[in-house]
Amino acid sequence: KQEVTQIPAALSVPEGENLVLNCSFTDSAIYNLQWFRQDPGKGLTSLLLIQSSQREQTSGRLNASLDKSSGRSTLYIAASQPGDSATYLCAVKGNTGGFKTIFGAGTRLFVKA
Amino acid sequence: SQTIHQWPATLVQPVGSPLSLECTVEGTSNPNLYWYRQAAGRGLQLLFYSVGIGQISSEVPQNLSASRPQDRQFILSSKKLLLSDSGFYLCAWSESGVLTDTQYFGPGTRLTVL
Numbered sequence: 193k194q195e196v197t198q199i200p201a202a203l204s205v206p207e208g209e210n211l212v213l214n215c216s217f218t219d220s221a222i223y224n225l226q227w228f229r230q231d232p233g234k235g236l237t238s239l240l241l242i243q244s245s246q247r248e249q250t251s252g253r254l255n256a257s258l259d260k261s262s263g264r265s266t267l268y269i270a271a272s273q274p275g276d277s278a279t280y281l282c283a284v285k286g287n288t289g290g291f292k293t294i295f296g297a298g299t300r301l302f303v304k305a
Numbered sequence: 306s307q308t309i310h311q312w313p314a315t316l317v318q319p320v321g322s323p324l325s326l327e328c329t330v331e332g333t334s335n336p337n338l339y340w341y342r343q344a345a346g347r348g349l350q351l352l353f354y355s356v357g358i359g360q361i362s363s364e365v366p367q368n369l370s371a372s373r374p375q376d377r378q379f380i381l382s383s384k385k386l387l388l389s390d391s392g393f394y395l396c397a398w399s400e401s402g403v404l405t406d407t408q409y410f411g412p413g414t415r416l417t418v419l
Contacts, residue, residue: 196348226407235311235395235410236349281348292364293408295341295348 194219196284198296205272206304213267213299215282220260223287227256227267230279230298239280240267244287272303307332311396311411318418324369324383326414328396331377336398338379339408340371343393355379356401391418 195218205211215225224243228236240249240256242265248257255268269276279298286292308331318324330336337356341349351364353371361371368387372380379396393415397408 201346228410233393233413233415235412236397238407238409241407283349292351295350297346297348 194222194284194286194292194294196282196294196296198280198282198299200299201297202300202302204302204304207272207274209272209303210268210270211272211301213269213280213282213301215265215267215296217263217265217284217294219286220263221287222260223285225256225258225265226283226285226293227254227265228281228283230281232279236281269301272301274303274305277301277303307398307409309396309398309409309411311394311414313414314412315415316417318386318416320388320418321385324381324386324390324416326381326394326396326416328379328381328411329377330379330398333377333398333400335376335401337401337406338373339397339399340379340381341395341397343395343413345392349395352381386418388418391416 197216199214222244226241227239229239230236242249242258253270258265279300281298282296283293310329339354340352343349355361355373369383393413395413396411399406399408
């Protein structure tokens with residue numbers, strides 16, 4: 193059974209700092225991994241999608257990496273801004289059993305001005 | 306462009322009362338539709354998904370049910386709510402025929418059962 197863990201659960205950093213959010217998963221038989229952003233009381237917004245054959249994806253100040261063999265992904269945020277404050281969720285889609293998506297509990301990020 | 310709607314945005318219901326949450330998608334045909342629940346401080350839990358009208362797959366046994374009466378309409382229901390049904394309910398869609406594709410989420414419904 194796939195389990196997705198995100199560390200840390202919460203993070204507070206000063207504006208301008210580069211930071212890394214971590215995601216680990218127990219079953220390496222995945223189809224893809226996706227990072228989402230969730231603002232308080234809102235739905236999820238997709239940030240980056242990495243296919244199992246890929247090592248990383250980049251969008252603006254965001255870079256996500258995937259190491260399938262070790263069951264790890266990181267989301268790197270460069271030059272953080274107060275507007276980056278949100279909860280970041282990692283989601284893994286398996287390549288068997290109906291391609292279910294399993295979500296981590298998220299990392300709550302607060303960027304101080 | 307595609308748009309996904311959910312209503313109501315917030316709901317406060319007494320224990321034992323019925324529930325009906327609605328989700329509609331615009332701008333696409335025959336989407337895959339999903340219902341998730343997010344409890345405080347926890348990840349999203351998939352409740353139901355549907356690949357077509359009248360086709361519902363249940364992931365978690367519970368007192369909730371789902372229906373898809375129209376192509377782009379997905380309804381989450383309960384006959385009698387429990388305290389444990391409180392949470393944030395999210396509807397999502399993905400492209401037809403590809404369960405592996407990215408999912409797009411609605412704004413969510415905050416349900417509080419008292």
